[in-house]
Amino acid sequence: MLLLKTLVVGVLFKAVIQLPKVAQGKDIDMGRNNITILTEGMLFKDVTNLTSLDLNNHKISTISSKAFSVDMSQLKDIPIFWLKKSVTKVMVNDFNKNGIWDVDDCRITAEKIISIGNIKGAQAKEVYKFYSENAPMYFHTATNLTEWLIADLNFRDDPNTRQLIHDYLETWFRVLDLDGDGVIDQHEFKVFWDAYGLDPNYMKHQFDYIDKDKDGLISCQELVKVYFDYFYNTEENANIFWGPLKDIIMI
Numbered sequence: 001m002l003l004l005k006t007l008v009v010g011v012l013f014k015a016v017i018q019l020p021k022v023a024q025g026k027d028i029d030m031g032r033n034n035i036t037i038l039t040e041g042m043l044f045k046d047v048t049n050l051t052s053l054d055l056n057n058h059k060i061s062t063i064s065s066k067a068f069s070v071d072m073s074q075l076k077d078i079p080i081f082w083l084k085k086s087v088t089k090v091m092v093n094d095f096n097k098n099g100i101w102d103v104d105d106c107r108i109t110a111e112k113i114i115s116i117g118n119i120k121g122a123q124a125k126e127v128y129k130f131y132s133e134n135a136p137m138y139f140h141t142a143t144n145l146t147e148w149l150i151a152d153l154n155f156r157d158d159p160n161t162r163q164l165i166h167d168y169l170e171t172w173f174r175v176l177d178l179d180g181d182g183v184i185d186q187h188e189f190k191v192f193w194d195a196y197g198l199d200p201n202y203m204k205h206q207f208d209y210i211d212k213d214k215d216g217l218i219s220c221q222e223l224v225k226v227y228f229d230y231f232y233n234t235e236e237n238a239n240i241f242w243g244p245l246k247d248i249i250m251i
């Protein structure tokens with residue numbers, strides 16, 4: 001099995017080097033859940049799952065996990081940085097590992113926030129209520145990542161949703177402001193960061209990135225601004241709202 005993996009990955013490396021469209025991403029790190037995009041049609045997360053590779057067509061035809069596969073033919077005009085951010089947020093939020101960010105994941109998030117934040121009673125109920133409601137329709141209906149991403153993009157581009165998202169974020173801010181003093185401090189931010197299982201090495205970077213006025217606290221306005229940037233901005237920057245971006249390798 002090990003030999004097969006070595007062989008397949010060796011072939012993949014060769015293919016990556018030979019193909020003209022190599023872009024984005026640094027390398028294929030076997031120890032992490034990286035994402036690979038095939039311009040021909042698929043995106044998936046873990047190269048150790050590859051079982052065969054059709055070199056003539058530059059296609060990987062068999063993978064044991066299709067959790068994060070994406071039909072790129074339907075996402076051709078998507079800026080790659082936005083795609084990276086979007087897939088990263090889905091992977092971070094996909095607690096039940098079905099390849100999309102769905103309402104079940106939202107409920108699991110609530111449980112994690114409540115547990116890690118040691119939240120009790122009525123406040124815990126509020127957290128659960130927030131995460132159980134408010135999800136856009138495609139959190140209920142999307143059946144795969146391609147559908148989810150297209151719906152997310154449409155949701156983003158709908159002029160009517162901007163205010164909705166703004167209101168949603170204000171409510172979310174109050175949920176994350178555990179002691180209700182109107183700001184998110186480092187302890188409260190750590191509850192958020194840990195609940196999503198994000199890499200602790202990047203927490204301070206992102207806290208400081210959100211804390212634009214450098215008073216050591218995150219205001220509602222600061223949080224909304226940075227979340228909006230993550231969702232709407234396609235230009236590359238240092239915003240890692242959902243933790244470090246997953247590597248994407250275009251072949």
Ligand SMILES: [Ca+2]
Binds near residue numbers: 097100102105
């Ligand atoms: Ca899920």
Ligand SMILES: [Ca+2]
Binds near residue numbers: 183184
């Ligand atoms: Ca607070």
Ligand SMILES: [Ca+2]
Binds near residue numbers: 212213214
């Ligand atoms: Ca601040």
